[in-house]
Each structure stands twice: as structure tokens, then as C-alpha cells.
Amino acid sequence: MFSREKSKIAFHMLGRVTLRQYLRMQQEIVETQSYASDRIQVLLCEHDPVISVGRMGSHAHIRLQADRLQAAGLGSVWVARGGGCILHRPGQLAVYPLIPMNWYQVSPGKVLRMVRQAVMDALQELTYTPLSSNFDFNIWGRTGLLGVTAMAVRSGVSCFGAYLNVDPEMRDYGYIDTACKIPADQSRATMSCLLAERRQAVRMAEVRSAMVQSFADVFECSDYHLITGHPLLRSFTGKQV
């Protein structure tokens, strides 16, 4: 289990990477660190525009014509995670906690709850209180869906994670149904963002900083490492991103 003495986390700030680059890196990390490691790696990044489609999603949830998708440069990628369709774009913070679950003896449900809690705590730290609901593992606000938790467990390691819309360009978000089910007090399955929710500027650097602290707290780690980039990312791109 997690404890202040034992939990080890390395936070990697990746900057902007494509989803495909990230997926290759995640696969490499899972294959090399599955059972042997006791270190949690939390990777934070923003993705270039793309739509990922999880196991609960389908192209019926993407209500954009092919020519509009092409004009917007929006491709779609099927990914082996839970959840539905997610439009990724700069301004959306992706947080990927890769946890060796056997080492820490945590269940899939516990990981989902902890990741959601960490995102909720980060928002509290930013003086924003999301709607409190145990309806699902997503983060809901007055204006709709702010954050999504969509994960997988592969070789005993948690993959994928949480996506929080901070201040992305909102064009096209209204045509992507992300939530698989909607609470009674909500009307849309599409994503909103923190900027619309707070109606004041939100700096991504502040959100990242709050996210690091909240993940360290929720995973009970008092001594963590903060690293810019990741060695594997360098090997995939030929340069540090």
C-alpha cells in the first residue's frame, strides 16, 4: 500500500507530445517496468489535436462530418483504455499515473478513485470546487464535463489517466460526446473547460503545479522527483520535446 515512507513518484513534465508518441512511450514503460519496479511515474503533457476512442466509445459519438474533421486536421485513434471519445488539444492537461499495481497492492477501482481525487484536490488548490458527485469517475462543473478519468491496466501497471480541460480552443468540443452517461443535473455529454467554468484566466503552469502536489499527497509520497522530459521520449523523437 501507499505510505509516506515507501511511495516513490517521479513526475515527468513532457510538454507537448503527440498521442502516438505518448502511446509508444507508455508501452515501453509498461513492458520494462511491469513487475520489477516500485516507482510510480506520473507523466504530464498536452497533446496535439486528435480524437482518441476508448472501449466505450464509437464513431457515432463523433458528430462531425468527415470534411470538417479533415479541415480541422482531426484524426481519430482507437486506444485500449476505458471511457469513450476524447478530443485532445493543447490547453488540455493529460496526467498519466503509471502505477505498478502489484507492488502497491491496489485494485483498479482504488486507482480510479485516487486519480479522480487527485484531480479534484488540484482544482480545490486552484480555488475551484467542482460539483461533488459519485456518479462516475469524471469531473463535472456547472458548464459540463471538465475532466475525464479513462484508464487501463496492462501487465499489472495502470496506464492512461486523467484529462482536464484547462483552456483549450473549444471549437469542435461540442460535437464530441465524451461522457458515456450523464448525471441528472447535467444536459450534455460533451466537454467544457476550466476557463469557462471560472470565467477568469487559468495558467497551465499553475494547474500542473497543483496537480503534482495533489498526486503526491493522494499517493502519500513526501519525497518525489520532478523531471523535465523523459529519456524514452528522447529516443522516440530524436530530440527532447
Next chain:
Amino acid sequence: MGHLGVGKLMVDPSAAQEVRVPDFDIPGAELVLSGWLTNSGAEVMSGEPLCEICAGDIVVEIPAQRSGIFRQSAVEVDAVVETGGLLGTIELID
């Protein structure tokens, strides 16, 4: 029951380990078999993924706990499964 030879492997069908749906600790979640990752009759190594179960916001690969010959149970892809439900058996390699 005696040992049966499968290729170069010696398996003992009587010494089979059941593969069951683990407890995901997600109350109320519908569990769906989202895919088989290993064919029935294939040799698997311990840790190798056998199938994938979707519990809404999370997808979990179910690994082989032992090495052997995997036999799928009659569960169709996209079927709802229950915690503790039988997914197959692994006939242990002698």
C-alpha cells in the same frame, strides 16, 4: 488421468487452474469481456494477457497466473461477465 502430449509440451488436464474474473473493486460497474487476447488451445506463459475486461472507465487485462495451455470458456466478446465468473482454464505444463 495420464499426461497428454501437446507438441513438445506435456500437460496434465487434471491439473488445471481456473481463470476467473477478479474483483475490480468498482461497485455497480458492468463488466464486459471486451476481447480475447489469447486463442483457446494456445500455450501461455505466466503473466501473459489472456483477455481484456472493460469496467466502464477502466479496461483491465487478465493475465495468466501460471504457464500452460489456455482453454477459453464459452464467453462471447461483448458479453457481460460477473466477478468470479469463469473465463477459462490453464492446463498446467508438467
